[in-house]
Amino acid sequence: MATTMVDAKEQARKPEQRIRISPSAAIWLAVAGVLLLARVISAGFWDMAHLLNVTRQASSLAIATVGQTFVILTGGLDLSNGMVITLVDVVAATILDGKDDLLVPVIFLCLSIGVLVGLVNGLLVTKLKVPPLVGTLGMFGILKGIAYVYTGGSPKGYIPPSLTFVGSGFVGPIPTQVFFGVGFTILGIIVLRKTSFGRYLYAVGGNPTASRLSGVRTDRVITMAYVSSSLLAAIAGLVLAGYIGVGSLSLGDGYNLNSISAAVVGGTAFSGGVGTIVGSAGGSLFLALVISLLRFLGLPYSNQLMVQGAILALATYAHARAQR
Numbered sequence: 001m002a003t004t005m006v007d008a009k010e011q012a013r014k015p016e017q018r019i020r021i022s023p024s025a026a027i028w029l030a031v032a033g034v035l036l037l038a039r040v041i042s043a044g045f046w047d048m049a050h051l052l053n054v055t056r057q058a059s060s061l062a063i064a065t066v067g068q069t070f071v072i073l074t075g076g077l078d079l080s081n082g083m084v085i086t087l088v089d090v091v092a093a094t095i096l097d098g099k100d101d102l103l104v105p106v107i108f109l110c111l112s113i114g115v116l117v118g119l120v121n122g123l124l125v126t127k128l129k130v131p132p133l134v135g136t137l138g139m140f141g142i143l144k145g146i147a148y149v150y151t152g153g154s155p156k157g158y159i160p161p162s163l164t165f166v167g168s169g170f171v172g173p174i175p176t177q178v179f180f181g182v183g184f185t186i187l188g189i190i191v192l193r194k195t196s197f198g199r200y201l202y203a204v205g206g207n208p209t210a211s212r213l214s215g216v217r218t219d220r221v222i223t224m225a226y227v228s229s230s231l232l233a234a235i236a237g238l239v240l241a242g243y244i245g246v247g248s249l250s251l252g253d254g255y256n257l258n259s260i261s262a263a264v265v266g267g268t269a270f271s272g273g274v275g276t277i278v279g280s281a282g283g284s285l286f287l288a289l290v291i292s293l294l295r296f297l298g299l300p301y302s303n304q305l306m307v308q309g310a311i312l313a314l315a316t317y318a319h320a321r322a323q324r
Helices: 001-018 023-041 047-071 081-096 105-125 132-151 163-169 176-194 197-208 207-213 218-244 255-265 276-294 301-323
Strands: none
Touching: 023 276, 047 105, 047 176, 047 197, 047 218, 047 255, 047 276, 081 105, 081 132, 081 255, 105 132, 105 218, 105 255, 132 276, 163 176, 176 197, 176 218, 176 276, 197 207, 197 218, 207 218, 255 276, 255 301, 276 301
16 A cells, blocks of 8 residues: 555656756746737737847847856856946947047957956955855945046046947847847857866856865866956947947946846856856846836836846745755
């Protein structure tokens, strides 16, 4: 009798195991669900120009989210990437002032800012043992102060036409931003799947002690994750600078939390060692669609923040329950 009851329980579990899908696949099903819901609410949401604009918004977020995913895979967080975006924008707009003459040196300078910020974040976490939340939040404040001092609280200058094309141009009917978003997403997938750095990210996040004992230079891997995150944030900043065309002290607002939300909703676990770029890209598109739908419905910004917070909380709960 006891054996029969055990067999019955095992048989009951099998259907549940068969229908289980990965988080990276689930988020793309959620994207399809949001699109269908939006179609029911308003046919205007499916206007091609509107959908292309949503994909444009998702693309810059996806670039930042790729770097954020690298960091979260190690068990960390990067709360400074939003201010990297802002600082890159005001630096580019001020120096270039609408001219292409210094475009290459300025791009190099902006990317160097990203690398430097990521290097400092990585050293704070690995060498000084500062918790990632505290270290990167402190860096956020430092960068915000630098941006305000540099601009005097009032950014000046304009983005030149060549960079404007990157942010707001079109190749045929497709926004240029989409090509950059897809390109860096593919690059992130290749890094995680095909390189030793990608394998080390999963190993360090899954079990840092075992990784260290196996010969992995965990501090170097973690530092490189933060450098990658800030560098990709700088790239996103240049793309977004081309989109708005001027310097702005609020351009990067929300990108730190939105990139975390996109990664987590896409299946990246806060505990580290679990996640995919495919899922993070889906999370970026999902958030862009949800935010656009809320605006389409005329909900105030405060309600949008509440919905985003609820989505992040539910995704975190789902990961925690799946791990248990």
